[in-house]
Amino acid sequence: MIRVAVFASGGGSNLNALLEAVQSGRLDASIVLVISNKAEAGALQIAREYGVPAVHISQKSLPSDDEFNKAILTALKEHGVDMIALAGYLKKIDSCIIREYKNRILNIHPALLPSFGGKGMYGLKVHQAVLDYGCKVAGVTVHLVDEEYDTGPPILQRCVPVEPDDTPETLAARVLEQEHKIYAEALQLFAENRVKIQGRKVSIK
Numbered sequence: 780m781i782r783v784a785v786f787a788s789g790g791g792s793n794l795n796a797l798l799e800a801v802q803s804g805r806l807d808a809s810i811v812l813v814i815s816n817k818a819e820a821g822a823l824q825i826a827r828e829y830g831v832p833a834v835h836i837s838q839k840s841l842p843s844d845d846e847f848n849k850a851i852l853t854a855l856k857e858h859g860v861d862m863i864a865l866a867g868y869l870k871k872i873d874s875c876i877i878r879e880y881k882n883r884i885l886n887i888h889p890a891l892l893p894s895f896g897g898k899g900m901y902g903l904k905v906h907q908a909v910l911d912y913g914c915k916v917a918g919v920t921v922h923l924v925d926e927e928y929d930t931g932p933p934i935l936q937r938c939v940p941v942e943p944d945d946t947p948e949t950l951a952a953r954v955l956e957q958e959h960k961i962y963a964e965a966l967q968l969f970a971e972n973r974v975k976i977q978g979r980k981v982s983i984k
């Protein structure tokens with residue numbers, strides 16, 4: 780069974796959805812570790828409620844970037860982690876971690892990439908930009924993580940309609956509902972060893 784670590788900086792609703800998917804048998808994986816760079820992250824609290832080891836690893840309390848990355852890698856090794864799922868983790872993942880977990884780090888982004896992604900595009904800003912552009916559809920992307928923000932190849936994408944009277948908040952809520960389904964589905968594809976990756980080309984067997 781694949782052993783997954785979830786990295787989260789915020790409330791952790793995606794983490795919660797993944798834990799529920801495991802519990803209900805929709806996701807054949809074990810969530811063995813949750814890492815947050817924010818001590819007060821709701822995600823840490825959720826992890827503890829589920830009895831999942833939850834650690835706060837912050838750059839601020841470590842002497843250098845190197846030490847920070849080492850602390851993360853050590854925690855991942857200690858818990859025998861095979862895959863990493865970023866769920867609202869707002870720090871860029873260092874290339875040393877990407878190398879170590881090549882093609883085994885996923886992120887979920889609340890838009891149809893490559894639109895509305897990149898540095899600074901998170902939270903309600905994404906949905907505001909979708910509405911400002913006048914898009915008729917929004918969506919969700921689960922993608923592999925590379926060295927840049929939101930540029931790795933997509934694994935799964937799903938459309939979400941934009942309604943005429945949407946605000947960033949109502950659109951975010953509709954998108955989040957889909958996020959909570961698609962992330963477990965994407966991880967399940969890895970659990971079943973159905974994802975073939977050749978450069979940017981990802982095919983699902």
Ligand code: GRF
Pocket residue numbers: 787789790791792793794866867868887888889901902955958
């Ligand atoms: C989600 O919208 C996710 O797509 C983005 O950050 C948000 C995290 O929300 N990367 P939550 O903490 O899982 O509720």
